[in-house]
Amino acid sequence: xxxxxxxxxxxxxxxxxxxxxxxxxxxxxxxxxxxxxxxxxxxxxxxxxxxxxxxxxxxxxxxxx
Ligand SMILES: [Zn+2]
Numbered sequence: 001x002x003x004x005x006x007x008x009x010x011x012x013x014x015x016x017x018x019x020x021x022x023x024x025x026x027x028x029x030x031x032x033x034x035x036x037x038x039x040x041x042x043x044x045x046x047x048x049x050x051x052x053x054x055x056x057x058x059x060x061x062x063x064x065x
Contacts (some may be wrong), residue, residue, distance in 0.1 A: 008017045013029035014037075024030040
């Protein structure tokens with residue numbers, strides 16, 4: 001079932017349906033998405049560092065307090 005719609009893919013960047021190879025509908029989407037991914041990775045890392053710092057802070061507070 002769903003043979004017809006199984007043939008197309010959705011662009012990883014703009015989510016548009018397209019037919020063809022790769023994960024993106026165009027070069028612009030590929031480049032744009034890679035930049036977004038890099039930025040997201042950096043944000044995630046920052047979030048991780050901040051939450052670890054808060055956890056350590058809370059731990060120290062509970063130990064000292
Ligand atoms: Zn796209």
